[in-house]
Amino acid sequence: MKLHLCIPDLFWPENLQTDIYQSLKLPALEMLFAKGHLVEGAGQTTESWLCKLFDIHKQHDWPVASITLLREQGNIECNREDYWLRVDPVHLRIENNHLLLGDSYILNISLKEAISFTDSINELISDNGLVLLPLHSDRWYLRCNGTPDLRTFLLSEVVGKNINDLLPLGDDRSIWNSRVNEIQMLLHDHPLNQTRESQGELVVNSVWLWGGGVMPEKIYAPYTKIWSNHVFAQALARAGDIAFCNLPENGNELLRHADNLGEQLVFLDNLQKYANYKDAFNWSNELARIEQNWFAPLLQALKRKQIIQLKITTVNNCSTKDFTLTPSSLWKFWATVRPVKSYG
Structure with missing residues (x-):
């Protein structure tokens, strides 16, 4: 199974406020970041990232x-x-x-x-x-x-x-x-x-x-299924004739219900509203829940080769970061585990 996990605003938007990470314990996320292959691009909005993913071109606005x-x-x-x-x-x-x-x-x-x-x-x-x-x-x-x-x-x-x-x-x-x-x-x-x-x-x-x-002439993305509660992500799946489901409670539940065909997208936007309003308390609490409910089980699934490729994408106005891993990536003994804040 190939899984693409996108989490907008996975990094706190104010780079100088690094103390927000001090009380957070994120061992699974830190391991995934350390072992993954990082590709970094320009900052963009959630909607523009989704449109590009589905091969949609900007009109006067993103439609x-x-x-x-x-x-x-x-x-x-x-x-x-x-x-x-x-x-x-x-x-x-x-x-x-x-x-x-x-x-x-x-x-x-x-x-x-x-x-x-x-x-x-x-x-x-x-x-x-x-x-x-x-x-x-x-x-x-x-x-x-x-x-x-x-x-x-x-x-x-x-x-x-x-x-x-x-x-x-x-x-x-x-x-x-x-x-x-x-x-x-x-x-x-x-x-x-x-x-x-x-x-x-x-x-x-x-x-x-x-x-x-106006409605784009074509909407396409290389996924067999999309898991998300995000309205635009669901609408894109419907327009592209791609199966979609509401986001499950955690990664283990997703793995129980997901088939192994093709690549599947998980779009998890729980952090975005807190980042928009600079709500550091709820943002950090939500990130701790995502660590427990998503990063930890997905790391274990990667170790037992239930997931053969995991891509983690985070998007904000400053940058777009893709971390890509396979089970063999976890054997990169030279890759030093660093705090999450060092990637932001």
Whole structure:
């Protein structure tokens, strides 16, 4: 069995804060890193890495909206040439002259709330022939009239960051920025936000445009199965006609249920939300769980040759690192085991 394990933000994003690793015991991960063959590349986002993996080319944006739509479109009629845009609910907060963005991780919106918000927004934008579709509580979709000259930043690029320099670009940016401003004014006085605020919840005070594009002509990846809870990874598997399953609890469970045919991808994004919000406590606790639930059992499976090749990929904005091992790699006695922080 060949296994490709991708874990975004496996390294803490702030390189100078190396003390975060001091209390972590990661013997299996350190062994895998030490014995693996390392190839390092440029930093990138999770979505761009997945798109390249599936041989998808960037349009104005990475076409996330049109692909994830396949996973949840229901009875919506759409053509392959339709241009779809994600218009997701967010919370903006002013701090030290910065405008910081929070996503659904901190908003906890229900589908009923999403429908109420989008019903109001649709009254505002209907004159432009636009309809915002809340196909999930935090994934809202807009089919555009034609292809706008608009280049946006992925939501994962802006979460927890100052968005002042991350607003949409392109010849049509002023039209779309104006629409977002109108939506912000509507949301400011929305009764549902008043209710949320009275209950101590964060208000939905803006939307983020991103992931625009048409459906790619081909989607391909050399995997027989994909294991992930990540919405985009699942949507890519469906679009590429690749079998996919929700992520099991741990590596042992995966090994019990996985067949030995071809190469399988495990996409585990549990660390990303904590890295985005610089939540060091929960990030380190989650990494400790991944060590116990994934790295330790996969190392043992490699030793007994149940896995004949293991590739570990980690992606963040600074670098992309691939560590590749076979059972014989574990015999590299000259490879010194080093702390995880030394690789970051």
